[in-house]
Amino acid sequence: MRRDGQWRWPELAADAALALVLLGFGLLATGLAGDNQPGSRPLDAVSRGLIAVAALALLVRRRVPVVTLAVVTVATSTYLLIGYPYGPILVTFLIAVYTVAVRLPVRPAALATGGAFVLLLAHVLFAQGPAPGWMGVLPASAWVVVPFAVGVVVRVSREAAARTRAEEARSRVEQARRQADEERLRIAQEVHDVVGHGLAAISMQAEIALHLLPKRPEQAEVALTAISRTSREALDELRVTLGAVRRGAEREPVPGLARLSALRDRLAGAGLAVEVRVVGDPRELPAAVDLAAYRVVQEALTNVLRHAGVASAEVTVDYRADEVTVEVTDRGTGRAGTAPADDEGGHGLAGMRERVAALGGRLTTGPRAGGGFRVYAGLPVELPT
Numbered sequence: 001m002r003r004d005g006q007w008r009w010p011e012l013a014a015d016a017a018l019a020l021v022l023l024g025f026g027l028l029a030t031g032l033a034g035d036n037q038p039g040s041r042p043l044d045a046v047s048r049g050l051i052a053v054a055a056l057a058l059l060v061r062r063r064v065p066v067v068t069l070a071v072v073t074v075a076t077s078t079y080l081l082i083g084y085p086y087g088p089i090l091v092t093f094l095i096a097v098y099t100v101a102v103r104l105p106v107r108p109a110a111l112a113t114g115g116a117f118v119l120l121l122a123h124v125l126f127a128q129g130p131a132p133g134w135m136g137v138l139p140a141s142a143w144v145v146v147p148f149a150v151g152v153v154v155r156v157s158r159e160a161a162a163r164t165r166a167e168e169a170r171s172r173v174e175q176a177r178r179q180a181d182e183e184r185l186r187i188a189q190e191v192h193d194v195v196g197h198g199l200a201a202i203s204m205q206a207e208i209a210l211h212l213l214p215k216r217p218e219q220a221e222v223a224l225t226a227i228s229r230t231s232r233e234a235l236d237e238l239r240v241t242l243g244a245v246r247r248g249a250e251r252e253p254v255p256g257l258a259r260l261s262a263l264r265d266r267l268a269g270a271g272l273a274v275e276v277r278v279v280g281d282p283r284e285l286p287a288a289v290d291l292a293a294y295r296v297v298q299e300a301l302t303n304v305l306r307h308a309g310v311a312s313a314e315v316t317v318d319y320r321a322d323e324v325t326v327e328v329t330d331r332g333t334g335r336a337g338t339a340p341a342d343d344e345g346g347h348g349l350a351g352m353r354e355r356v357a358a359l360g361g362r363l364t365t366g367p368r369a370g371g372g373f374r375v376y377a378g379l380p381v382e383l384p385t
Contacts, residue, residue, distance in 0.1 A: 015059055022092050023055035030087035040085035050079040054092040061099040066112050072096040073116040080123035093120070094147045101151025102158075109148070117144040255298075256290035257282070257317060257324075263298060264315075272305045273312040280319030289379045292355045293317070293326050296363070299352055300328035300375040307332070310372070323361075323380050331372035352377070 027048060034040050041047075054075040061068040076093045080086075097116065101109045120140055264274040285293070297315055304313045313330040349365055352375070356363040361379040368374050 011062055012059075015061060018095070019055050019058040022058065022088065022095075023052055026051040026055055026088040026092070030085065030089070033087040034085035037085040041083040043084065046082065047079060047084045050075045050084075051089050051092075054079075054089050058092065058095060058099075061096065062103065065096075065100045065103045066108075069096040069100050069112055069116055073119050077119050077122055080120075090143055094143055097144055098147040098151040101148045102155045106152060106155075109151070113144055113148050117141065120144065255294045256285070256287075257293055257297075257326075258290075259294060260297065260315065260317070263294075263301070267301055267305060270305060271311060272301065274301060274315060275312070276315045276317070278317050278319070282317075282319055285324060285381065288359060289324065289381065292359055292361070293324060293377065293379055295355060296352050296375065296377045297326050297328055299349075303349075304328070304330045304332065304373070322382070323378050325376065325378045327377075328375045329368065329372060331368075331370070 030047070030051060031043055034043060054072045057068050057071040057075070072093050073096070076089050079089055093116075097113055100112050103109075104112070117140075120143070124140060260276050264276055267274050301313055301315070304310065310330050310332040313328060316325075316327040316329075318325045318327075352365075353363050356377050356379060359379055361377060363378075364374075364376040366374060
């Protein structure tokens with residue numbers, strides 16, 4: 001009856017109300033019941049006292065159910081042994097049995113109820129009034145078996161409901177954890193793509209500047225300007241990506257195929273000429289598809305810049321009725337049956353595959369027959385549910 005050291009007053013008030021109702025009902029209705037039971041002993045102060053003891057014992061039925069059952073059983077058995085009429089006091093006994101069954105495990109509840117049943121049977125053979133004899137065993141057992149069975153069923157149902165709630169709570173926690181892990185992986189992938197591409201372009205432009213600085217400083221200045229622009233754009237894109245995880249931060253537009261021209265210009269400053277070809281009518285795509293297509297092109301071109309050893313690459317974007325495809329090809333030093341070295345740890349191509357597969361698309365990568373490498377991705381316009 002306590003929660004954090006405090007009484008559960010609603011339950012205590014409910015038990016007090018129940019005890020008072022049964023007390024009033026017992027004192028008023030027992031006399032009427034006796035009128036229909038010839039031979040029973042008339043009510044007196046003793047009978048009213050036993051009815052009051054049994055009813056008031058229910059005040060502590062939640063806190064000490066076994067003690068409550070013992071008090072009610074003794075009062076009820078004494079009442080019946082003296083020969084008073086059957087009446088509302090048996091309802092009090094029924095509630096005491098139910099309380100033990102619903103609040104205790106089955107084994108101790110059954111032992112306590114069995115002891116109460118044996119004590120209750122004493123009046124069947126030894127009552128001062130008309131004793132029902134062995135024919136009264138079955139009716140007496142009903143006052144024990146029925147409330148006990150109901151209490152056990154209620155207890156089992158409550159435990160099952162509690163387990164269900166606990167499992168649902170665990171499921172919600174696990175789902176929240178999975179969503180958090182997926183979000184962290186998504187952000188890590190975004191950061192990888194942004195930083196990896198930006199650093200690759202900056203590294204190439206820095207090498208060009210260092211090569212030109214002693215002989216043609218005016219052209220080195222162009223390369224340094226490209227480094228500045230590339231680093232600024234990469235930082236801006238990284239800010240947008242990380243801003244999405246800051247609480248209260250406004251989500252800015254994510255990169256998409258519309259930014260391929262900016263990507264082409266950035267790579268041109270790093271020494272990689274990119275030809276972009278668009279097939280079909282460009283249209284607005286779902287944000288996730290648009291971002292995935294852009295990231296595939298970005299990662300593929302970053303690998304060309306790092307590993308292919310060529311100065312040009314081709315990008316083809318094909319807008320179809322039910323999907324959009326992107327293809328990146330080069331004529332680098334890759335030989336048939338080999339793949340270009342991926343970024344450290346091999347996360348670039350793996351990241352592409354995970355991103356495309358998550359949207360229900362397909363990704364094909366591999367050397368070209370005439371030399372070079374090809375990356376092809378098909379992404380559905382309608383996302384899977």
